[in-house]
Amino acid sequence: MSTGINYLDENWSVITGCTHAGSPGCDNCYARVSHERRHKAFLAGKKMPPQYAHPFSKVQFHPDRLDAPLHWRKPRNVGVVFGGDLFHGDVNENRRDAIFAAMLLAPEHKYFLLTKRAGDMARYANNIIAGERGLASAAAYELGRGILGALVIKSALLGWPPEHVYHGATCCTQPELDRNGPTMRGVPGKWWLSLEPLLGPVCFEDALGTDWQESQWRPSFVVVGSESGPNRRPCKLEWILSIVEQCKAAGVPCWVKQIPVPKVRDAEWFELDYSKHYFNAAQWDKACRQHGWRVSHDMAEWPEALRVRSMP
Numbered sequence: 001m002s003t004g005i006n007y008l009d010e011n012w013s014v015i016t017g018c019t020h021a022g023s024p025g026c027d028n029c030y031a032r033v034s035h036e037r038r039h040k041a042f043l044a045g046k047k048m049p050p051q052y053a054h055p056f057s058k059v060q061f062h063p064d065r066l067d068a069p070l071h072w073r074k075p076r077n078v079g080v081v082f083g084g085d086l087f088h089g090d091v092n093e094n095r096r097d098a099i100f101a102a103m104l105l106a107p108e109h110k111y112f113l114l115t116k117r118a119g120d121m122a123r124y125a126n127n128i129i130a131g132e133r134g135l136a137s138a139a140a141y142e143l144g145r146g147i148l149g150a151l152v153i154k155s156a157l158l159g160w161p162p163e164h165v166y167h168g169a170t171c172c173t174q175p176e177l178d179r180n181g182p183t184m185r186g187v188p189g190k191w192w193l194s195l196e197p198l199l200g201p202v203c204f205e206d207a208l209g210t211d212w213q214e215s216q217w218r219p220s221f222v223v224v225g226s227e228s229g230p231n232r233r234p235c236k237l238e239w240i241l242s243i244v245e246q247c248k249a250a251g252v253p254c255w256v257k258q259i260p261v262p263k264v265r266d267a268e269w270f271e272l273d274y275s276k277h278y279f280n281a282a283q284w285d286k287a288c289r290q291h292g293w294r295v296s297h298d299m300a301e302w303p304e305a306l307r308v309r310s311m312p
């Protein structure tokens, strides 16, 4: 499935559905809003895919999508279950094993897992190390790859953690980063942070410790962006700029997904040399407060210092 998420090539929606995880980031969940709109259309008799027979709160496994990565020819950046949460309590452990098995059988892609349940992700990832998961049998049975598939998985497990799987957690505020950051440091292998929607200022050192810039402790990737949608909450450019600068200092690839832009008439806006006019983030934020703001994904509208999009 193609994706509107500008750092991904694919959103692998092998699981859909979720419930509020207690994070402020769930309040305006885009996946929920979009699913519920289609569910309503289904109930009104419109022709919709069968997954929309159920509300978003029902976690659904889509077996027909399980082996999709094995059929993609070119290497892709894949978002794993961005229309739900792979670590929701209603996801059957055997299904989760099968999804990990598929990732190990198609290592040419990069997989970005993302959860708001970082503790459950860490427990699962550490159980793989401890050899408690049935990935090999999942490859053999769920994916129909037989003994050969099981052997490939067994050999991949010897080299665990894999280079192509990135465990990620969403943190919208400093308290969330304080809670999830140390947990993510305990996840074997590469890990990343999605600071979207960013709802407050964030300091990595406070959450991850003074040694956070050292290669074994730092995240492999950080995504940051303001909230979008009709109920979007304010985000200061200052907060985003600070994250870009912290990542730069630590050598961490950072992707600025979208930013708030003052909502003045477009003609007026484009006549300004805004990169100079609003070079100061505090001035930019003031302009957003005075004129209202919209969300921009277009880097041509952004100050130079924010035009940062690099992947690991």
Ligand code: SF4
Pocket (backbone or CB within 6 Å): 017, 018, 019, 020, 021, 025, 026, 029, 030, 031, 032, 082, 083, 084, 085, 115, 116
């Ligand atoms: S965890 Fe993610 S998918 Fe689930 S409700 Fe929250 S924002 Fe939506």
